[in-house]
Amino acid sequence: MKKRLKLTDISREEDSQLTEIVPDDLIPLPAPYDKPGWPADFQQLTADQQQRLVCNLDGFVALGLPRPRNEAEEKKYTELFISGMNKLLSRENNWTFLQPLLLSLDYCARCQTCNDACHVYVASGKNDLYRPTYRSEIFRNLVSRHARRRGKLRGIFGGKNVDLNWSTISRLYELSYRCNLCRRCAQACPMGVDNGLITREIRKLFSQELGWAPQELHEKGTVLQLKVGSPTGMSPDVLRDNVAFLDDDFSTSIGFNVSTPWDKEGADVLLIHSAGDILSFPESPAAFSILCQAAGIDWTLSSEIGGYDGVNYGLFYDDIQLARIAVRHAETARKLNVNKIVMGECGHQHKALMTVADRVLTGDLNIPRESAMTFLEDIVFSGKINFDPSKNDFPVTLHDPCNIVRNLGIVGPQRRILRYLCPQFREMMPHGVDNYCCGGGGGFSVMSGVNFTNWKVNIAGRMKFKQVLEAFSDRPGPEVKKYVCAPCLNCKLQFRDMFSYYRAGEKSGIKCGGLAELIVNAMADIKQAFISWEE
Amino acid sequence: MISGIFWPVFVFSAIALFVIGTAYRVLSLSRQPVHLRWELSPIPHVKGRGSYGGSDFEEFEWWKGPRRRSLLAPLAYMAVEIFLLRSVFKNNKRLWPFSLGMHLGVYLIILTAPLYVAVAIILAGGMPSSDTNSLREVTYVLGVTGYLLGISGVLGLLVLRSVVNDLRSFTSASGYFNLAFLGAVFLSGINACLSLPDFTGTVGQYAKDLITLDPTISIPFLLSLHVIISILFLIYLPWTNMSHFIAKYFTYHSVRWNDAPRDAKMDTELRRLMGRPVSWSAGHVQADGDRSWIEIATEKATDEKTP
Numbered sequence A: 001m002k003k004r005l006k007l008t009d010i011s012r013e014e015d016s017q018l019t020e021i022v023p024d025d026l027i028p029l030p031a032p033y034d035k036p037g038w039p040a041d042f043q044q045l046t047a048d049q050q051q052r053l054v055c056n057l058d059g060f061v062a063l064g065l066p067r068p069r070n071e072a073e074e075k076k077y078t079e080l081f082i083s084g085m086n087k088l089l090s091r092e093n094n095w096t097f098l099q100p101l102l103l104s105l106d107y108c109a110r111c112q113t114c115n116d117a118c119h120v121y122v123a124s125g126k127n128d129l130y131r132p133t134y135r136s137e138i139f140r141n142l143v144s145r146h147a148r149r150r151g152k153l154r155g156i157f158g159g160k161n162v163d164l165n166w167s168t169i170s171r172l173y174e175l176s177y178r179c180n181l182c183r184r185c186a187q188a189c190p191m192g193v194d195n196g197l198i199t200r201e202i203r204k205l206f207s208q209e210l211g212w213a214p215q216e217l218h219e220k221g222t223v224l225q226l227k228v229g230s231p232t233g234m235s236p237d238v239l240r241d242n243v244a245f246l247d248d249d250f251s252t253s254i255g256f257n258v259s260t261p262w263d264k265e266g267a268d269v270l271l272i273h274s275a276g277d278i279l280s281f282p283e284s285p286a287a288f289s290i291l292c293q294a295a296g297i298d299w300t301l302s303s304e305i306g307g308y309d310g311v312n313y314g315l316f317y318d319d320i321q322l323a324r325i326a327v328r329h330a331e332t333a334r335k336l337n338v339n340k341i342v343m344g345e346c347g348h349q350h351k352a353l354m355t356v357a358d359r360v361l362t363g364d365l366n367i368p369r370e371s372a373m374t375f376l377e378d379i380v381f382s383g384k385i386n387f388d389p390s391k392n393d394f395p396v397t398l399h400d401p402c403n404i405v406r407n408l409g410i411v412g413p414q415r416r417i418l419r420y421l422c423p424q425f426r427e428m429m430p431h432g433v434d435n436y437c438c439g440g441g442g443g444f445s446v447m448s449g450v451n452f453t454n455w456k457v458n459i460a461g462r463m464k465f466k467q468v469l470e471a472f473s474d475r476p477g478p479e480v481k482k483y484v485c486a487p488c489l490n491c492k493l494q495f496r497d498m499f500s501y502y503r504a505g506e507k508s509g510i511k512c513g514g515l516a517e518l519i520v521n522a523m524a525d526i527k528q529a530f531i532s533w534e535e
Numbered sequence B: 001m002i003s004g005i006f007w008p009v010f011v012f013s014a015i016a017l018f019v020i021g022t023a024y025r026v027l028s029l030s031r032q033p034v035h036l037r038w039e040l041s042p043i044p045h046v047k048g049r050g051s052y053g054g055s056d057f058e059e060f061e062w063w064k065g066p067r068r069r070s071l072l073a074p075l076a077y078m079a080v081e082i083f084l085l086r087s088v089f090k091n092n093k094r095l096w097p098f099s100l101g102m103h104l105g106v107y108l109i110i111l112t113a114p115l116y117v118a119v120a121i122i123l124a125g126g127m128p129s130s131d132t133n134s135l136r137e138v139t140y141v142l143g144v145t146g147y148l149l150g151i152s153g154v155l156g157l158l159v160l161r162s163v164v165n166d167l168r169s170f171t172s173a174s175g176y177f178n179l180a181f182l183g184a185v186f187l188s189g190i191n192a193c194l195s196l197p198d199f200t201g202t203v204g205q206y207a208k209d210l211i212t213l214d215p216t217i218s219i220p221f222l223l224s225l226h227v228i229i230s231i232l233f234l235i236y237l238p239w240t241n242m243s244h245f246i247a248k249y250f251t252y253h254s255v256r257w258n259d260a261p262r263d264a265k266m267d268t269e270l271r272r273l274m275g276r277p278v279s280w281s282a283g284h285v286q287a288d289g290d291r292s293w294i295e296i297a298t299e300k301a302t303d304e305k306t307p
Ligand code: SF4
Pocket: A107, A108, A109, A110, A111, A112, A113, A114, A115, A133, A188, A189, A190, A191, A192, A193, A194, A195
């Protein structure tokens, strides 16, 4: 029996965790993942980790926040938290999201209609801690009392005040990284209140005021990208070497001479991949090179710092870093004098550059930006390439990256391609703008601190894994190879973690890849199979 | 029994206060600075695509094509949302019948107001009361239905919020108070309606006396009670989160469905906003209270260790 959580529990001063996640509470998975004792117990925190780090939430640690050295440090951060709330409510500091934030803070009817829309909450067996409303209501309470001085009024009306202390802010910090920012709950809310947005504002407060952010997103993420060019650490030279190697490798293996162009001024298209694809899913950038070449596109990649990695982790936690990276992307395109920027298969790149940064990219930085989905659709149906769909005659399902589909409304193009090229294409349920997040959204796919991967694959990704298995329920065995098409690097990283954890390749014959790979695999002029089923 | 000039003063100043409160809400929400785009599908005004959540971005080189917009689709979407509570139906079946009952109750009672005004105008024009019979019959049916639906909705919501754990832990005293206050409006209404021999005739006459500023105005106690509770509720409404009927316009049109690319007016505002100094404290922001948002956003970050 789960213990019920009160809002005020977040400020409990003792060091204990608020809730415990028990495998038996989680929603069941279909066979063969439904055996008793599966999954095995979660990875426990070591005594050393418990000694060094703040571990006061749910038995998982994503952020590795060190324990405060003394009371003065606790006080300093608590005061910064208060000043951060004030800045979130100010035009100067937070014009970027002030109106959506105020609307979401002030008009929640506490009806809990949004709860069951959240895959994290539902998959956890409805643990109170993961309600979309739990962290929002706590934050609302703190803002009301400390930034708007409405605590007394609340007292008169019998509302419970959440105490603001070190326990509150350290728990809230970790809790702000238990939400994928997928906004499925916002779609469900009758008022239009956006708990995903509130979570992002909490993360932003921690980052922009306290200087707290996950290392993977900040130091090893946006800071590294602005300095070296990519969170992967790849410098321009290494990048070009890697891509040249891929060109050679694929030219040999599939018998199609591919050569990727670099820094071509005046090209029609500047394609910006997620550089992580080059390292983790090299078939994806290779497939784009093959398709652009075969379709005769006038295109280029950039080897400028700021122009070869489309990721923008600022979207997950920090407006300033978001803007800095988006501006660098646009500056690269302006310098190359291209007609348009085409996104790689990366969901948050789409959202960051195509919409969120739209109002930052003023003047000549406003270069047209196109989705990879429409770009690929145009190539596939241009008649310039011959296809043989029977080469893709295996079960395929499509994952809808939240940032491309729910947030940008790009639903149809990828489906038209799959219906044309994949005879055994089938939808997951629900899909399209009602999809469930893969569990890697909000930056999680690149975060693996302490035992967080365990949480991601067991809770955040559980609903999606269940959907994938259900989509293939007519061919469940490993003897039939099956393909989850996820046109987003971060989603693919999350699927890879999940499939490896659940051994889905071995048990069910499932692998995950992008959209461009399926297209190349169906090219009639390439005799060799492009998609490899080797683990 | 209250009579005389009190009534017009009370009723018209209450309406004025309601209008002021509502206008204040509207202005404070509409005067917020332009924000970064944060749309969310489905956006029904995207013609031909809105129904399944598609956007202009589904078009190859979307910036070259016309932005085809539907005027009707968002209206139809909002009508279903407002009158049938689509989101609650889809996502919270347990709450839906009661929430729907309460909202329909409110809508029906609102609908009776112009009908009473029509009765009042007819009476003020010197026509006999019998000329308003059919109008009053319709008004009576709408009113009784509204009160009954409203009462059952409010009662259901009060019970749900008191007994269901999920709802109870998120409902504050003011949440219960707001529901009870609205319940009192419905309850006093049905009480007056069923107790007074000619309820609609009395209200019609009262409305006529109000608009003609008749100093001899006088109404039965039960109706006075209903009017006073309703009017106090009206004054209170804009200052609570029940004013979501205003906010909802902005959450949908200014945020969820706001897919407008920049225009010249927006550019001017954006330049002004980005030119203002920023004071975030974290090292990587490099704000000193003097440097502007745009200066900060167009430079590189430096290394900074998180604790
Ligand atoms: S966020 Fe929306 S759905 Fe969730 S409790 Fe608040 S008003 Fe209800």
